[in-house]
Amino acid sequence: MDIVERFLNYTRINTTAVPNAAHLPSSSGQTELSILLAGELRDLGLVVETRDHSIVVGTLPSNIKDGRKAPTIAWVAHMDTSSEYNTDTRAQVVDYTGGDITLNKDLNIVMRLEEFPELKRYQGDQIIVTDGTSLLGADNKSAIAEIMHAMQVLHDNPEIEHGEIKVVFVPDEEIGLLGAKALDVASLNADFAYTLDCCAVGEIVYENWNAGEYHITFHGQPAHPMSAKGKLRNAILYAHQYIGMLPAGERPEYTEKREGYYWVKAVQGSVAEAKIVVDIRDFTEAGFETRRNFIDTLAASFNQLHGEGVVTVEYRPMYRNAAQGLQGENFYPVELALEAMKAIGVSPYAIPMRGGYDGAVLSEKGLPCPNLFCGAHNFHSIYEFLPVGSLNKASEMVIEILKRAAAKS
Structure with missing residues (x-):
């Protein structure tokens, strides 16, 4: 099957993640996709396990015949798409000759070159886009x-030497890396892994945020306004005051590169009780712990000011910086990927990822996992697009990594 046809088939299944769902996966489309993928993997000669939570694990045995032992490499991708849009994807392939791209003539939705100058580098290529009413789902169906496609190439070309391969598809990366957290990593018996979940050709990630989430509750005391003096304690105003005491310049909209932040991302409540959700992000362990201490100290000071129990704090860890699991000999998969990119004519460049990915969880669990390019642009947007040349180049990279790992064994 052609790689473009594969990708388009996957986009036709709506796998939008559903935040705060009480089950994993959060949407039935992810289970539908997992069944399709399991069948396709079996057709390509892999031994397939369909695990709890619609996690799919396929194993392709090593074909090295002279006794050499190559590392077992796991390839991990997530099946869900982000919840910014839950509409069905209607992808289209455009022969790009330059200029703007009209996504939807009827709705006058246009991808304008002046807003997306990166389009220039793909003139003469085919580009897969949406009709302007949904995400494309290249995050992460391009990786799938x-x-x-790489497994198809190996199936059709048995002379290509490779070690044992694990193919792993997990649900609900977009709403907390939940599939990776549910995955029994030890049972894979893999030496290291890769995700393909960053953007343009050449990108490689081996450091990302340390991330945590605080759920902070403010307890007030309602009273009728005609007799409220000295009695009314307004939880809404407590929350407002607390937010105002966070460092004003350390918000997502004011930071870039390796600058950390506090992000107030949800507020709800009444006079009696108000709740806020605050995310903290930092690349360094020391910086992250400083932010944690600030939140906790601010809550303690708030209770001293307004009375014990006025504010309560619940901390929820999210993910850690993958760099902590990619030190020393665990840096080898990064070196291998850099070599493979150069061998296929790609100039690699490392980026500090201002976000999380499944590999951060896997690395923390003891499975070193850098993040490689999938070739797509504008994740989580109706202007998401995927050049066909980049789609092919990423799959070529997978094959090259496997070949080089086998040759080094």
């Missing part, structure tokens, strides 16, 4: 297509 790239990994599956």
Whole structure:
């Protein structure tokens, strides 16, 4: 099957993640996609396990015949798409000759070159886009297509030497890396892993945020306004005061590169009780712990000011910086990927990822996992697009990594 056809087939299944769902996966479309992928993997000669939570694990045995032992490499992709849009994807392939791209003539939705100048580098290529009413789902279905195409290449070319391969598809990355957290990593018996979940050709990630989430509750005391003096304690105003005491310049909209932040991302409540959700992000362990201490100290000071129990704090860890699991000999998968990119004519460049990815969880669990490019742009947007040349190049990279790992064994 052609790699473009594969990708388009996957986009036709709506796998939008559903925040705060009480089950994993959070949407039935992810289970539908997992069943399709399991069948395709079996057709390509892999031994397939369909695990709890619609996690799919395929194993392709090593074909090295002279006794050499190559590392077992796991390739991981997530099946869900982000919840910014939950509409069905209607992808289209455009022969790009330059200028703007009209996504939807009827709705006058246009991807304008002046807003997306990166389009220039793909003039003469085919580009897969949406009709302007949904996400494309290249995050992360491009990776699924790239990994599956690589398995197709190995199936059709048995002379290509490779070690044991694990193909792993997990749900609900977009709402907290939940599939990776549910995955039994030890049972994979892999030496290291890769995700393909960053953007343009050449990107490689081996450091990302330390991330945590605080749920902070403010307890007030209602009273009728005609007799409220000295009695009314307004939880809404407590929350407002607390937010105002956070460092004003350390918000997402004011930071870039390796600058950390506090992000107030949800507020709800009444006079009696108000709740806020505050995310903290920092690349360094020391910086992250400083932010944690600030939140906790501010809450303690608030209770001293307004009375014990006025504010309560619940901390929820999210993920850690993958760099902590990619030190020393665990840096080898990064070196291998850099070599493979150069061998296929790609100039690699490392980026500090201002976000999380499944590999951060896997690395923390003891499975070193850098993040490689999938070739797509504008994740989480109706202007998401995927050049066909980049789609093919990412799959070529997968094959090259496997070949080089086998040759080094």
